[in-house]
Amino acid sequence: MICNKTSNQVACSACNLRELCMPVGLQSDELERIDGLVSTRRRLRRRETLFHNGEKFSALFAIRSGTFKTRVASEDGRDQVTGFQMAGEILGLDGIVSDQYSCDAVALEDAQVCVIPFDRVETLSREVPALQRHVHQIMSREIVRDHGVMLLLGSMRAEERLAVFLLNLLQRLHARGFSRSEVLLRMSREEIGSYLGLKLETVSRTLSKFMEDGILDVQQRQLRVLDEQALHRMVNS
Amino acid sequence: MICNKTSNQVACSACNLRELCMPVGLQSDELERIDGLVSTRRRLRRRETLFHNGEKFSALFAIRSGTFKTRVASEDGRDQVTGFQMAGEILGLDGIVSDQYSCDAVALEDAQVCVIPFDRVETLSREVPALQRHVHQIMSREIVRDHGVMLLLGSMRAEERLAVFLLNLLQRLHARGFSRSEVLLRMSREEIGSYLGLKLETVSRTLSKFMEDGILDVQQRQLRVLDEQALHRMVNS
DNA sequence: CGGCTGTTTGAGTGTACTCAATGAACGTGG
DNA sequence: CCACGTTCATTGAGTACACTCAAACAGCCG
Numbered sequence: 093m094i095c096n097k098t099s100n101q102v103a104c105s106a107c108n109l110r111e112l113c114m115p116v117g118l119q120s121d122e123l124e125r126i127d128g129l130v131s132t133r134r135r136l137r138r139r140e141t142l143f144h145n146g147e148k149f150s151a152l153f154a155i156r157s158g159t160f161k162t163r164v165a166s167e168d169g170r171d172q173v174t175g176f177q178m179a180g181e182i183l184g185l186d187g188i189v190s191d192q193y194s195c196d197a198v199a200l201e202d203a204q205v206c207v208i209p210f211d212r213v214e215t216l217s218r219e220v221p222a223l224q225r226h227v228h229q230i231m232s233r234e235i236v237r238d239h240g241v242m243l244l245l246g247s248m249r250a251e252e253r254l255a256v257f258l259l260n261l262l263q264r265l266h267a268r269g270f271s272r273s274e275v276l277l278r279m280s281r282e283e284i285g286s287y288l289g290l291k292l293e294t295v296s297r298t299l300s301k302f303m304e305d306g307i308l309d310v311q312q313r314q315l316r317v318l319d320e321q322a323l324h325r326m327v328n329s
Numbered sequence: 330m331i332c333n334k335t336s337n338q339v340a341c342s343a344c345n346l347r348e349l350c351m352p353v354g355l356q357s358d359e360l361e362r363i364d365g366l367v368s369t370r371r372r373l374r375r376r377e378t379l380f381h382n383g384e385k386f387s388a389l390f391a392i393r394s395g396t397f398k399t400r401v402a403s404e405d406g407r408d409q410v411t412g413f414q415m416a417g418e419i420l421g422l423d424g425i426v427s428d429q430y431s432c433d434a435v436a437l438e439d440a441q442v443c444v445i446p447f448d449r450v451e452t453l454s455r456e457v458p459a460l461q462r463h464v465h466q467i468m469s470r471e472i473v474r475d476h477g478v479m480l481l482l483g484s485m486r487a488e489e490r491l492a493v494f495l496l497n498l499l500q501r502l503h504a505r506g507f508s509r510s511e512v513l514l515r516m517s518r519e520e521i522g523s524y525l526g527l528k529l530e531t532v533s534r535t536l537s538k539f540m541e542d543g544i545l546d547v548q549q550r551q552l553r554v555l556d557e558q559a560l561h562r563m564v565n566s
Numbered sequence: 567c568g569g570c571t572g573t574t575t576g577a578g579t580g581t582a583c584t585c586a587a588t589g590a591a592c593g594t595g596g
Numbered sequence: 597c598c599a600c601g602t603t604c605a606t607t608g609a610g611t612a613c614a615c616t617c618a619a620a621c622a623g624c625c626g
Contacts (some may be wrong), residue, residue, distance in 0.1 A: 164476045164477070164479070164480050166480055166484070166485075166564075167564070167565050168564075168565050168566060170480075170484045171480075171484075172476075172479055172480040172483045172484050174476045174479050174480075185468075185469055185472055186469060186472050186473050186476065187469070188465050188466055188468075188469035189466045189467075189469035189470040189472075189473055190473075194473050194476070195476060214458065214461060214462065214465070217455075217461070218454075218455045218456075218458065218461065219455075221451065221455065224451060224454075224455065225451065227465075228425050228451070228464075228468070229425055229426045231422075231425075231465070231468040231469070231472065232422055232423060232424070232425035232426035232468070233426040234472050235422055235423050235426075235468065235471050235472060235475065236423050236426055236427075236431045238472065238475035238476070238478075238479065239401045239409075239411045239423065239431070239432060239475070240401070241475075241479055242401070242409055242411050242475065242478055242479065242482060243401050243403055243407075243408075243409040243411075245479060245482035245483050245526060246409045246482050246523065246524075246525075246526035247403070247407045247408075247409050247523075247526065248403075249581075249582090250581075250582070280603090280604065280605090281604075281605065281606095282604085282605095286483065286484075287483075288483075289482060289483035289484065290582075290583095291582075291583060291584085292604090292605080293582090293583080293584085293605090293606080293607085294581090294582055294583075295605095296605060296606055296607080297582090297606080297607080299605095299606095300606075300607080312590080312591075312604085312605075313604095327403075327404070327405075328404050328405050329405060486613075486614090487613080487614070517571095517572065517573090518572075518573065518574095519572085527614075527615095528614075528615060528616085529572090529573080530573090530574080530575085530614090530615080530616085531613090531614055531615075533573060533574055533575080534574080534575080534614090536574095537574075537575080549572085549573075549622080549623075
């Protein structure tokens with residue numbers, strides 16, 4: 093009986109995320125060469141951690157499905173959500189520098205990831221310049237994103253932070269084929285608050301205010317944007 | 330008459346920053362191979378910008394001397410200092426992803442940088458795995474650093490932020506052979522405030538409070554730490 | 567010296583926080 | 597399937613920290 097771990101694998105070249113994920117921008121011949129990048133898949137249930145702070149680094153993870161949060165902890169127990177990640181995005185870049193992950197990655201819903209051993213990334217990107225370039229871009233993108241979050245945390249008020257957060261979330265979902273105006277939030281008020289540097293009560297109050305103003309319709313975690321322009325105006329004024 | 334741009338160049342292999350900068354961890358034979366990385370040097374005067382947001386990306390910059398700040402701007406004019414960089418640190422990583430720099434890098438004092446054309450980095454790191462690894466680590470380090478700043482901005486109070494800032498600054502200066510307790514601040518209160526998500530008055534008041542408490546001695550930009558343990562306690566409690 | 571930039575300090579305000587109670591949704595087990 | 601406990605969300609009341617506005621002061625350079 094032929095049956096192995098990889099029997100249900102989908103090659104990068106055949107993955108429906110190839111326009112979004114590692115293979116972005118690669119030629120078809122290059123695409124085939126990176127099919128060997130993914131060693132295995134891994135399934136996670138809600139609340140399971142993909143890796144945690146201090147764990148030995150060995151691989152990056154490409155999200156196939158589901159949503160994650162990453163968080164860092166301070167010595168005295170406080171923690172900070174550093175991002176929410178969705179299909180096609182890469183987790184684990186923080187682990188490269190010290191050979192151990194420096195944050196926790198937690199699934200916010202049942203999820204599946206592609207395991208990409210980092211030594212394969214290094215080997216292959218020496219041979220495939222387009223992959224090398226792509227890896228550099230992924231890391232650079234993360235740096236630019238982080239700088240945007242710093243701007244948000246350092247200089248914006250609660251309403252602006254939430255507006256930026258929602259617009260960003262919707263834009264990324266839209267890029268994945270979902271509605272531009274409707275979203276089922278995978279994260280709690282507390283997690284949103286942690287990400288935005290606010291307390292959960294402030295997140296809740298601000299959402300309520302947006303509802304009063306006719307900008308949003310929020311029913312628990314089901315959220316609909318009624319006036320996207322109003323959100324944009326919040327950010328640019 | 331023989332006289333060219335590179336006459337006063339110092340090779341990476343001979344640079345006194347080699348324990349701190351790009352060549353970190355390379356073997357001597359590898360070291361020689363990366364001597365070609367630096368195309369030129371560039372001198373900057375105080376307040377000069379090394380690159381600015383939107384400018385075409387072509388090179389990374391290794392700081393040889395002097396201190397820089399990087400800042401990002403929001404659409405409505407506010408800006409946020411995203412970091413202060415000193416000798417041996419690398420500027421320009423944000424430019425890789427979109428082929429243009431996404432922030433401004435400004436010299437806080439007269440400075441000198443090594444210009445490292447990025448295509449050379451990519452070419453050479455395909456041939457020298459240790460360099461490839463090093464580039465990945467530099468980018469990963471920046472990501473981890475940014476996450477730390479997010480933790481600071483998202484969850485710490487003014488006194489803690491300033492304590493973290495000072496400890497980090499002193500630790501980096503110490504690694505460069507300077508005093509662990511004394512520093513001439515190269516940045517204004519406003520710049521510190523922008524970095525820490527505080528107003529300049531709050532920075533000033535908090536420094537004054539640290540003086541009253543006997544933790545610091547501050548005379549304008551000349552700062553001396555009298556009680557380093559007290560600063561550490563601020564952070565961990 | 568005057569003008570300028572940067573810093574300090576004060577007074578009053580406001581935004582987001584803490585503490586607290588209520589209510590809604592969800593999952594588990596009887 | 598319903599009852600229960602638990603988690604999560606909302607809303608209120610009062611507070612605190614950092615903000616704004618303002619004035620005075622120090623240091624620096626031409």
